[in-house]
Amino acid sequence: MNQQPAAQLATQITLDITWHYSATEAMSRFLAGLRERRIEALRCDGCGRRYLPPRPFCGRCCLRMHNWVPVADMGTIEAWTVVHVPVLDSRTGAPRPLPYGMALIRLDGADTTLNHYLDETDPAELCIGARVRAVWRDEVVGAMDDISHFEVLR
Amino acid sequence: MAGTGVSGPLAVDTRSIPEMVLAAAEAALADAQTDFGNIDAVVTASVDLHDGLTASNIAVTEVVGAVMKPETRIAGDGLAAAAHAACQIWAGAYGTVLVVAHGKASMADQDSVEQWAWDPITIQPLGVGFTVAAGLQARAVMGEGDPEAALSRWATVASRRWQAVGVGSRPEDVLASPVTAAPLRALMAAPAADAAYAVVLTGEPQRRGPVLKGVGYDLDTHAPGDRDLASWAGLGRAFARACRVAGSDTGAAFDIVEASCRYPHEEELVAAAVPALADSDVAPSGGLYRGVAPVAAGLGRLVDTVDALRSGPPARALAHGTWGPAGQAHAVAILESAP
Incomplete structure (x- = not known):
């Protein structure tokens, strides 16, 4: 990198604002389903793709989606990593214990994948194609982390 | 390509964003042997999230000479901003356009x-x-x-x-x-950095400036779970669009390539997406390993490409920029040495 210019004063700003995101009708139904430990995807009438997480519009076909299809809470790992860089839990602001497993998971009945945690952090025990099952929290509130993580099935 | 200017990259640039941007813009104007008065329009690239404020209109408009001028703001890589500027010129809307991109990774985690x-x-x-x-x-x-x-x-x-x-x-x-x-x-991983880049594009004939022949870009789905992560198909589509604009064959070879690859596996994604680059060294200058300024790095690849074309024998070159997670979006520029 290049030569450092003369130092200047820096002002530290902490932004403390709460945003209220509208979840969309589709996501609202999806999250309500999680409260009942039920997972649903939206299927596009054009390409037949079953989107999970659901969204109201298929970006490939430019069509609104209305057809809900059930999805299992078991699936297959499509990509995985074991993370060693510090990450803050966006709900609590607390650092997440390291390392942790993270995967893209294609649930049975869906054509797209979900990001979620894995219970496994040993790379030797992970592979693309491995089967996983959702581990639900005891108390579900209608949020993505109603699923605590996915356990790798052996 | 009438002129280029660079400020950085530095691991930590203690200057403000306006100072970084002004340094790059002034350098580009000096290189083009022109001044703000001859600029018809400005295209800037920046992302509010990285800047911690509404990026372009607060920090940049004045120092890029865009007050009471048409400034287009691109929330993507600077190479996409250059593509917009080129289209503005090719459409006949403006004669000379200044393109500026900045990123200051040191401002926040x-x-x-x-x-x-x-x-x-x-x-x-x-x-x-x-x-x-x-x-x-x-x-x-x-x-x-x-x-x-x-x-x-x-x-x-x-x-x-x-x-x-x-x-x-x-x-x-x-x-x-x-x-x-x-x-x-x-x-x-190439290291995060602070930098600003600027280029002056003009429809006027240039004696030493390389010619921008074609541009293209492509945005895939944001969620990585919606696309094939093992492919940069979007780069292939952006490249094909740039070739159509340039009137060139997608199989034609390049003498100089400057791709935006932050990780080595991304070079394999480039080679797979654009077979014409499969045998090319896609970052002969070291590429992003000098420092990656968020959403500015692709314009830096264009600057390096221009420098290489100016200093070497007649050649055909490609510059690439990417932004978004895991290569969600790609921009491509095809250039040739000045006739």
Whole structure:
């Protein structure tokens, strides 16, 4: 990198604002389903793709989606990593214990994948194609982390 | 391509964004032997999230000479901004356009900032950053192949890029560096940096400026779970569009290539997406390993390409920029030496 210019004063700003995101009708139904430990995807009438997480519009076909299809809470790992860089839990602001497993998971009945945690952090025990099952929290509130993580099935 | 200007990259630039941008803009204008008065329009690239404020209109408009002029703001890589400027000129809307991009990674923790770039309902609560996305992508690229062979190959590539920018990291150093998001190691990643880049594009004939022949860009779905992570198909589409504009064959070879690859596995994605580049060295200058300024780096690749065309024999060149997680979006520019 290049030569450092003369130092200047820096002002530290902490932004403390709460945003209220509208979840969309589709996501609202999806999250309500999680409260009942039920997972649903939206299927596009054009390409037949079953989107999970659901969204109201298929970006490939430019069509609104209305057809809900059930999805299992078991699936297959499509990509995985074991993370060693510090990450803050966006709900609590607390650092997440390291390392942790993270995967893209294609649930049975869906054509797209979900990001979620894995219970496994040993790379030797992970592979693309491995089967996983959702581990639900005891108390579900209608949020993505109603699923605590996915356990790798052996 | 009438002129180029650079400010950085630096690991930490203690100057303000307006000062960084002004330095790059003034350098580009001086290189083009012109001044703000001859600029018809401005295209700027920046992302509010990285800047911590409404980026372009607060920090940049005055120092790019855009007060009471048409400024187009691109929330993407600076190479996409250059593509917009070229289209404005080709459409006959403006004669000379200044393009500026800036990124200041040192302002805040990048992994924390990048968490905010994801869907707030489904991914943000998981604390995913772009490093995690890169790890998932590297694993997808690795596929069912031999992991040790892939790691060895990537360590060699990263070492070569480090050497090109004067850092003596050997492949064994790369492999021994800490795991960030498996299978990626810390020294496989090009470092985050602060930088601003500027170029002056004009429809007027230039004696020494290379000619921008074609541009193209492409945005895939944001969620990495909606696309094939083991492919940069969007780069292939952007490249095909640039070739159509340039009137060139997609199979024609390039003498100079400057791709935006932050990780070595991304070079394999480039080669797969654009077969014409399969045998090319895609970052002869070291590329992003000099420092990656968020959403500015692609314009830096264009600047390096212009410099190489100016200093070497007649040649055909390609510059590439990317932004978004795991290569969501790509921009391509095809250039030729001045006639």
